[in-house]
Amino acid sequence: MILRWVCRKCDKKWLYPIEKCVYCKGKIEKEIGKQMKVVGISKVNIPCPPHPIVPYNIILVQDEYGNKMPKKVMREYKIGDEYRREASDDESAVSIVKIKYDYYEAVKEALELIKADIKDKKILIKPNIFAAAYPYQGLTTNPKVIKGLLDYLIEKGVKKENITIAEQVQFGETEKAFKRSGFSELAKEYGVKLVDLSKTNFVEKETDGFNFQISEEVLVKDLIINVPVMKTHLFLGISGALENMIRVVSVKTYKELEKDMEKAIKAIGVLNKSIDKYLTLGDASIGIQGNGPGRYGEPAFLNMVLASKDPVALDKIFTEIGLLKDAKHVLVAGDLGVGSSDLVDIRVVGEELDACKRELKPAIGSKLIKLR
């Protein structure tokens, strides 16, 4: 897809999603090119930190409107070849989509590449708002990603009354966290419910020897759309799809699990197994690297979203993108049958995985950080 924002009257096009033309003051239309042909190629042999794997190819693609854009690919193309992105209905397919300023288009493409079924569903959106943080800090789910998701759901016929955004914070006050992270305003703007999970009823659920108290709000919904921030994590290695679901349990369950790290690692997998199928929209619009997941981390500015019906596969792909070591809780969840942690079984759609790989700083800790 090639995006342009166009003033038909003045015959001007922009790379940026502006709303009004500075010449005629008229409205701007979005132009979406879908038939892409390769019109230029360069094989790059010189690595740099965001693009460490060489050689890679840059193809210049042109759409049916004559608009062009460069694409980084590993595959070989010839001038005149078609450039296409195939969707997949594999349960473990993971889509990777780069955000070209337009969050809605990125979210839409990411979900459509995995053939997400959202029709006529009662949906709970589970972001990551573990504490009060501003959106620019990248610690909580980017409200722009959620805005793109809400636009897509509503466009696809999901009724606003059937959409709930729900989370419980780990640190501080929920109301403050919702406000600071931009979610109070967002929920108000769209007229969707914003629920503090800690104030909901919790239902006892026993799975594989674990007793979880899970929010009823989560269990009664047809579909959970899990929207974690993709991060490195001091305890777990990474946090993403699997870890984000931990905050659907009661504080009592959480504190119980927290006592034993080995047990917690297994519990994350078991918990994800015990919740009916959900899909994940991984927010890597900023993403956290280094000593995440909190304030000791630093923004990675990945500028992409990931989507999958398989949380294990999605987390695995994130470790691959960041050239990070495998995270134990992801492997354990794979062994428990929650999803696939084996690259052989994961189909990546959208961007090519190798073309997205770059070294993220792992969470290694420091003497400044007091581990619990």
Added chain:
Amino acid sequence: MMYVKGVGMTKFGVEDRTTWDMAYEATYEALDDADMNFNAVDAVVITSVDTKIGPETQRQYQALVPSLFKKKLPVIRVPAVCGGGGTSLWTALRLGYDNILVLTTDKIATCTTGMIVNEIMNATDKVWEQDEGINFIAENALVAQEHMLKYDTTSDDLALVSFKNHSNAFLNPKTPFYKKKVSLEQIKESPILASPLRLFDCTRNVNGAAAVILTKDKTDIRVKGSGMCVDYLAPFEREDMSTWRATTIAAEQAYKESGLEAKDIDIAEVHDAFTILEILAYEDLGFCKKGEGAKLIRDKVTNIGGKLPVNTSGGLKARGHPISPTGLAMIYELVKQLRGECRDRQVSNLKYALAQNIGGAGGSISVHILEKVGG
């Protein structure tokens, strides 16, 4: 009407020097050349890039100038990445001061190649280009490919540009390639960095500074024409990547102001950060018809001894490219040529000289025309 009173420039190279040290040296030489001291400087236009890869992290370059020269005066900063020198000169010409110093200093050769490539990549659009692996070599490689497909320009033509400029730099003591022979075979066999561009199609990143003192007083060098134009940020967004319209527009302004045409130019310094850009410059400046740039290099028209010598300094290719100072290094070379001070690489019978400086991938482009007055 403004004149050039003095020029100064450090040797461009990879020596570990601070930006203030290089700025001081270039300014000192320019003041000496102008036969004046800093008291006579009314204002300063300074340009530099905010690199984050070196040991220097200060950002307040305006305040560096009064600290360095011990004078409180107006200092205007005009950053335009690789086009900083030319853009600063263009600005200084329009400020109306009696004597104004244009100063450029940058330290870019500070760490590993990958980090430098990444740093320079910051002059491209983050979302559309950087995220897609477009570094400056790849950006210009796509331009070269389009020109090759349209006009039958070849890699051998690019090698000839490189060879000419290395041969010129061999004669220029201010360059890192002074007295260092580079053969045509070496150029043609150098590794491909981003196809079709090879290592020797690309500039050498160096550290350096350059300074020009402009004055309202009549001197031996007059700035006869000055033009500047900024095109869209990304080449792929433009109608045609194989022509850089901002060069044509800036050149039209400079020619109009000077009352000259392309055929009147005797010598030029153009922005050959990549060899293809010298061929584009020949065409976009009007030295030949569109698509015939390669013929000029094949026919040796732009060699020293040819009808229109280009990049006698060695160009960015072989004089090196410290980013902002490049535009003023061009003026330095042209002033020295017009005065007849270039020894082994001196071109005879010069009257009009042209400098074309580019910021980004064909973004901020300035064109200046100098005239030798009297004598």
